[in-house]
Amino acid sequence: EVQLVESGGGLVQPGGSLRLSCAASGFTFSSYEMNWVRQAPGKGLEWVSYISSSGSTIYYADSVKGRFTISRDNAKNSLYLQMNSLRAEDTAVYYCARGHGAYGFSFDIWGQGTMVTVSS
Amino acid sequence: EIVLTQSPGTLSLSPGERATLSCRASQSVSSSYLAWYQQKPGQAPRLLIYGASSRATGIPDRFSGSGSGTDFTLTISRLEPEDFAVYYCQQYGSSTRTFGQGTKVEIK
Numbered sequence: 001e002v003q004l005v006e007s008g009g010g011l012v013q014p015g016g017s018l019r020l021s022c023a024a025s026g027f028t029f030s031s032y033e034m035n036w037v038r039q040a041p042g043k044g045l046e047w048v049s050y051i052s053s054s055g056s057t058i059y060y061a062d063s064v065k066g067r068f069t070i071s072r073d074n075a076k077n078s079l080y081l082q083m084n085s086l087r088a089e090d091t092a093v094y095y096c097a098r099g100h101g102a103y104g105f106s107f108d109i110w111g112q113g114t115m116v117t118v119s120s
Numbered sequence: 121e122i123v124l125t126q127s128p129g130t131l132s133l134s135p136g137e138r139a140t141l142s143c144r145a146s147q148s149v150s151s152s153y154l155a156w157y158q159q160k161p162g163q164a165p166r167l168l169i170y171g172a173s174s175r176a177t178g179i180p181d182r183f184s185g186s187g188s189g190t191d192f193t194l195t196i197s198r199l200e201p202e203d204f205a206v207y208y209c210q211q212y213g214s215s216t217r218t219f220g221q222g223t224k225v226e227i228k
Contacts, residue, residue, distance in 0.1 A: 035217060037165075045157075045165065045208055047217040059215045062121075095164055103170040105212045106155035110164035 002026035002109055004096050009114030016086050016118070022079040022096030022111055030054075030074035033099040035107060036081050038092035038116075048094070049081065064090075086118045122147055124209050124220035132228040139196040141223045143209035148189050153212035156185055156194045159222075160205045168207075169194060199225070 008020040022034070036048040049070040050059040058070055069082040079096050093115050097107035123146040133139055143154070156169040167176040169185035172192055182197040196203055204227050209220040 037219075044206075044222045045159075045210075045219040047210075047219060050215075050217060061216070099212075100170075103167065103174075103176065104152045104155065106153075106167055106170040106176075106210065107157075107165070107217075108167045108170075108176060110166070112164055 004098065004109055004111035006094065006096055006111040006114040009094065009116045011117045011119065012086055013120050014087060014118055017082070017084045018086065018116060020081040020083065020094055020096075020114060020116070022081075024077045024079065024098075027098075027109075029072075029077040033101075033105065034072060034079045035097045035099055036070060036079075037095045037097055037107070037110075038090075039095070039113075040089070040092040043092075046092070050099070051079070083116070086116075088118050090116060091118045092116060121216055122149060122211055122213055122218055124211060124218055126207075126209060126220035126223045128223060129221075130224045130226060132226050133199055134228045135199050135201055137199050139194075139199055139203070139225055141194040141196075141207055141225075143187075143192040143194070143220050145190045145192075145211060149192075149211045149213075151188050154185075154187070154192050155210045155212070156183075157208045157210065158203075158205050159208065165208065196225075201227075 067085045071080045093113040095113045098109040099105045100108040127142045151172040154172040157165040159165040173185045
């Protein structure tokens with residue numbers, strides 16, 4: 001079964017750090033670009049970051065640029081999001097999502113999400 | 121950065137009715153890179169339409185997408201009870217993957 005499973009969320013104080021992980025299974029992880037998408041409570045979807053299949057190309061939303069770092073380990077079938085200098089407005093469910101080239105690079109597989117709460 | 125504006129914000133309809141959702145881009149979007157997603161409460165989004173008009177695997181044919189340039193539409197021909205949800209459009213740009221703010225389809 002094709003699956004993405006996020007972990008690493010939790011409660012963190014403003015200014016703190018957190019590292020999210022996304023474990024992939026059921027497909028050749030190294031062949032696909034990956035993304036992080038977040039959703040604040042009661043709000044819409046916000047794309048956060050992109051990484052190419054090899055990890056050589058990376059993009060960030062302006063809202064997280066300079067604070068978040070996306071990375072991947074294809075040998076471990078894993079995607080990561082290092083989040084530093086966290087703010088209250090970073091509070092959200094964070095999803096990892098696979099980009100599928102045959103589908104116009106739309107996000108065809110999503111994880112169940114992990115909740116990040118930034119609060120003192 | 122391309123901004124996607126969805127309308128209406130909320131659509132109140134009855135089962136069996138036709139739903140028409142709009143997604144307007146602030147500048148031209150390649151049709152190849154316009155997608156629609158469905159999200160139900162407490163669930164992750166699900167890909168419905170990619171390339172503006174192609175249904176993803178397993179998506180019923182009552183869902184259809186159309187449009188080009190700056191104006192795109194998602195149509196649900198006859199609403200089923202399971203279709204009441206929030207729908208998002210998304211574009212894939214050179215360095216961004218923007219979502220619209222969403223349209224909620226609720227039971228009237």
